[in-house]
Amino acid sequence: MARDSYNQFCPVAKACEVLEPRWTLLLLCEMWAGSTRFNEIRRGVPGMSPSLMSKRLREMEEHGLIVRTEKPTGDINYTTTKIADELEAIVHALGEWAHRNVDAEVTLENLDARLLMWNIRRKIDPDALPRSRRTVIEFTYPELPKEERSYWLIAKSGMPIDLCSVDPGYDVDLFVSADLKAMTSSWMGLSSLKTEIAQGSISLIGDPVLAASVDSWLTRSSYARC
DSSP: TTOOOOOOOHHOOOOOOOOOOOTTHHHHHHHTTTSSSSHHHHTTTSSSSHEEEEEEEEHHHTTEEEEEETTTTSOEEEOOOOHHHTTTHHOOOOOHHHHHHHHHHHHHHHOOOHHHHHHHHHHHHHGGGSSSSSSEEEOOOTSSSSSSSSSEEEETTTSOOOEEEEEOOOSSEEEEEEEEHHHOOOOOOOOHHHHHHHHSSSEEEEEEHHTHHHHHOOOOOGGGGO
16 A cells, blocks of 8 residues: 555546655656756756655656656656656646636745746747847846846857856846846736836846847746736
8 A cells, every 4th residue: 555645546536646746746847848857857946955856756757757768978867758748738727727816925925036047048039039149138136145146048049048147257238137026926927027127126227129128038937828
């Protein structure tokens, strides 16, 4: 008898036995978003310890939700299986339900700049940025401790958007200074960039074209339309 079993034959109970362990769905979401390596996945779940993440990944592999593949170079990749991918639309619908029904103030109680920037990086539209040169955008959250307040997004044609938490040493094209709650709220669609900029909660200094087109390249969360 499984230690965490509901001891029921109900399919919902059986699904919960597989999916309820804490972090399981968030790990799947991060892999659905394209992360395949341990450290990549961990950046999408910054509150999770490496040891717990290793344990959970093993359990997910045992349940047939993911496949662990070791390359000849020694690199290890984690990818979702067909049965896990069947859950993607269901999990997204669950997120849409929460976005519509969970109070905004409750949603914004737990702010995390690292997680926000990791997700913003993923949604940047490179086609809306200059293709002829490297583009560097620095985000700063002044209320945070010095070592946690600055992030650099680096875009170069044909390359994935890069995110640095240490100054890469490049000239910055646009400086974005923001209240963390305001940026999180606008990215999640709980408010708008236009409103937060008008209120002074977010300011843009630098390249006027990049500043004017922020709504084009800073694509909001997929839940923002809910």
